[in-house]
Amino acid sequence: MDAKLEFRMAEENDLDRIVEMLADDLLGSQRELYVRPLPQSYLDAFKSIASDPNNELIVACEGNEVIGVQQITFTPYITHQGGWRATIEGVRTSARVRGKGIGTEMIRWAINRAEERGCHLVQLTTDKKRPNALRFYEKLGFTATHEGLKLKL
Template identity: 45%
Template sequence: MSAPDPTVAFRRARREDVPAIVALLADDTIAVQRDAELAEHAPGDAISDYVRAFEAIDLDPRNFLLVAEQHGTIVGTLQLTYIPSLSRRGSERAQVEAVRVHRDLRGRGLGKRMMEWAIDRARERGCRLVQLTTDKRRTDAHRFYAGLGFESSHEGMKLKL
């Protein structure tokens, strides 16, 4: 496995990134099977729906939509959401959603770097748990998340911090 390209930078997503993010989401067979909107429409057909969702995420201080950018191209994304909770002594938990890496960069460490970034942000914020869910058919993803320390403790996966 080659080292991740140091020219990949992480930043908060911007409105103009929405089509590229939707394209990453749509480049996934399982997601398309699960999400009829991705299957029925090209990203441009329903872009106003995605922009509306992006704006809600972007305005919410408990959400962060990350993009990984390489040479001006969006090559990865994930959403990090902080959830207040009464469990775990009233601590927040971080929920990771919609992790995607461009097909040409998979297996090169970018997904690991993105997840480590999300875990670091959760620690900095004082979260005591990072959680995610992954489709049962994603056996490669299960190994990937387990390699980062996540445990299959429920139907989702959790990492104690």
């Protein structure tokens, strides 16, 4: 990486690049719809995230280029004595920079952000079809302590 990596809140004009990155892998290409113009559902979701103080859509930039994205959701829980948790979702880096440590910097940034927000726990899921992602998160200190379940509606 030539330029210093910078993080900021995503802006509406980043949305095209964000969806492009989300769609740029085997699983993402099956669930995202990267066409121009983007479907209205992406803009609606962006606006909901941007207006919610407990949701942050963060982009990683190398100069003016968006090369990574992640969403962090901060949730209060009654469990753990009413503590807050951060959930990291939708982590993607540009194909051009994969394997260059960008993902590591992004997750470390998200962990620091969770600490700033007073969270006691950072959680995430990764698809079982992504064994490399599981190893990546384990190297960063995450442990598979729970079995996650989802019900697609």
